[in-house]
Amino acid sequence: MSNAAQSAAQEEIDLTGANQVIDKYQDMHGSLMPVLQGIQEHYGFIPEPTVHLVAERLNVYTSQIYGVLTFYAQFHLKPRGKYIVRVCMGTACHVKGATRIGDTLTEQLGIGHAETTEDLKFTAEYVACIGACGMAPVIMVNEATYGSMSVQKMVEVIDKYKAME
C-alpha cells in the first residue's frame, strides 16, 4: 500500500454514514451484502472501522465479513483513485487485442490490475466483460465508455485524464 493510501486509511472516519446504511437494511433477511455495498458506495471503499461496526451491529463475526469482502471482486479494502480505468479483458476484447491496451496503461501510469497510483488519481482494473463487446476492445473511465481502442487512442485517453484535475 502506498504511503498516501495508508495515511488515508488510518484517519479517523465518521461512522454516521455507515450507521445509516445499517439502519436501513438491519431487519432484512440476508442484510450483510447490501450493508457492505451501501458502505462502499458511501466511502468509496470499506474502511476497517466500519467492518467492526457491522460485526457488532449485525451480530456476525469479523472473520465472516472479511470472508465475504475478499471473495467478491467488487469490494475494496483500500482507498481508490479518482479515476477508475476499467480495461475489459472479456473474450471479444481479448481476441481484438485487449492485452496491449492493458500493457499500454501499465507503461503510461505504472499500475497494473487492482493497483492505484501514489497520488490517488488513477486505479487500474481488469474486468471480465462490461457487455459492450460490439465495440471491442473497450475501456471505461469511471462512467464513460471508450470503444474500438488502439494503443494510440489509449495514450490519448490517459493523457486527457492526466491533464484533468
Place this chain on the structure above:
Amino acid sequence: MAANAEIIKVLICQGTGGMASGAAAVAEAFTEEFAKQGVEASVGKRCEVVGTGCRGLCANDVLVDIVLPGQTAVTYDFVTPEMVPQIVTEHVLGNEPVAKKVAGEYYTQFLAKQQRIIFSRCGTVNAESLDDFLAHQGFTGIKKAVTMKPAEVIDEVKRSGLRGRGGGGFPTGVKWSFCAASPGDEKYLICNADEGDPGAFMDRSVLEGDPYGLIEGMMIGAYAIGCKFAYVYVRAEYPLAIKRLQLAIDTCYAKGILGENCMGLGFQLDMRIKAGAGAFVCGEETALMASIEGHRGMSRPRPPFPAVRGLWGKPTNINNVETFANVSYIFYNGADWYASIGTEGTKGTKIFALTGKVKHTGLVEVPAGTTMKEVIYDVCGGILNNRKFKAVQAGGPSGGCLPAEALDAQVDYDSLIKAGAMMGSGGLVVMDETTCMVDIARFFLNFTRAESCGKCIPCRIGLKIMLEILERITHGEGQEGDLELLEDMAYDIKKSSLCGLGQTAPNPVLSTLRYFRHEYEAHIKEKRCPSNSCKPLLKFEVVDGACKKCGLCFRVCPVDAVRWEKGQLAVIDKEKCTQCTSCYDACRFMAIE
C-alpha cells in the same frame, strides 16, 4: 404502430451499447432540433423521442428509427448529433429520407433470417414506460395464466417444450413441477441475471429493453409454483439494467401489479433485486443462493436440489432471464404456437451475442435449428476485413471452439454438444486466422481459474496446473507429453468437480485439442505460433515475400519503430519497438512474424 398514427416517433437505442456510443447526445439533439425548427407546429403532429432497448446491431450504434405516420420505419445507423438537423429537415419535414445515411442493405440482411420474438419489444417500445408495455400485449399472459389452475399452467409450459436458456437446457415445466410438488408454504422464485460469461449480453439487453416482460414471466412462474417472494439476482456490472428493472418494479408496486393481491388476480408476490458483487461462480445456482443469504458465493453438493432445499432451506426455483421472457410469450400466443418453432429437441428461438472478428457484431435472435454458418455469414455478414474464418467459440468459458468443418451444426442444445461445444448462455465469439487457439484455451482457463470459488480441489488446483502447462506452451517451453497430461487432467477435473464451473472449465482445452491439435504441436515442437499471436514466440520481423508494401504497419505503430516508404518493404527497428503487437493486428497479409 397504427394506434399512434398521428405521432412522429424517433426511436433511439438506449441500451448500454447505444449509450456508450453517445445515444443520449443524439436524443437530446433531436429534442432540441424539433423545438428549434418548430416541427410540431409546422406538421401539426406530435413528435416523440423514445429511448428503446437494444435492437441488436451494436456495431453500428447509434441506431435511430424515424417512424412517420402511416409509413414503415426508416433506420439510420452511425448517427451523431451533427447529423440530426439534416435528418429532421429532409426526412421529418421534407418526407425524403436522407439516402446516404440510411442503414444499408446489410441491415435488411441482418434482420432477414432472424425471428425476433423475445426482442419484439426491444427496440420498438419505450423500455421505461408501463403504458407502452400494456399496448404491446403486456400482462395479457398472466391474465390468461390465472384462468387456469397452477398445475395446468405448468402443463402448458411442459407442452411448449421450453428448455432453460441459462445453458443447461433442462425442461422448464419439469423444473417447475418439482418445486411445486415440494411441501411447505414458503417457497422462493429466483431469476438468475448474473450473466457472467464474457461475450454474452442478451440478458442485459432484455433487462434494459423489456423489464416488464421479465416481471410478467416471473409472475406466471410464481403463480404456477406457489411462490410469494421473488428475487432477481443481477450482476453489479450492469448498472443501467438494475436501474431500469428497479423502476419497473417500483411502478408495478405503485399500480398494484405486484404486492398483496397482484392486479386483483388473487395471488401475492413480492419482488426484490439483489445486486451481485462481481463473482462469476454466482451464476451457479447453489452459489447464487449462498450469495443472496449474504455468504461467500460458494457452491454446495446437490442433492438436495434447490427445489427441495434452496434459499434459506426452503423450496426454491431458479430460472434464467431469457427463460422467463420466453414464458410470457408462451402465454400470449399459446404452447402450440411456441412448439411449432424450432427443432425436435429445442423449441422456440434463441438469442446469440455475436462478437469478435465478425462484421456485424450484436445480438441476434434466430429459431433453434438455424445453422452456425447462417448466423455468422448470412446474418452477421461474415468475417471482418475479409480474413479467413478459423473458429467460433460457443458457450463461453464452459463451451468449446468449433472449426469451419463444424459450421453446419445447428444451433440447438443437442447438436452443439455433439459438436463439442454447448449452447451455454449463447455467446458466440468469432475468430479469424490471427487468433491463436492455444492462447484462447489459456485465456479461458485463466478466467475460470481466477473465478473458481476454491471449495473443491480438482477445480482449485487442477485448473491452476493446467493453466501453468498452457502458459509454458505459449511461451515456447512446451514439452513432449504435455498434451496427454492436459487431456488426462481435463477428464479428471470434469468428473470430480463439485459444480458446473469445474465440470465444464476444461471444455475449451478439450475442444481446441480436438480440432486444433496441430497448433499445439507447432508451439511445442517448432516453438512457433502459427497465428503470430503468442508474444514470446514472435520475432517482430517483416516477411519479404508476404509484405505487400502497403504501409499499414507504419501507420499504426505508436512509437514510430516501423520504417517504410511508398513501394518499399517495411522494416521494424527492434531498438525502438515496444512489442505492442499493433502491427500484427493491422497487417492484412500475415506478413509479420
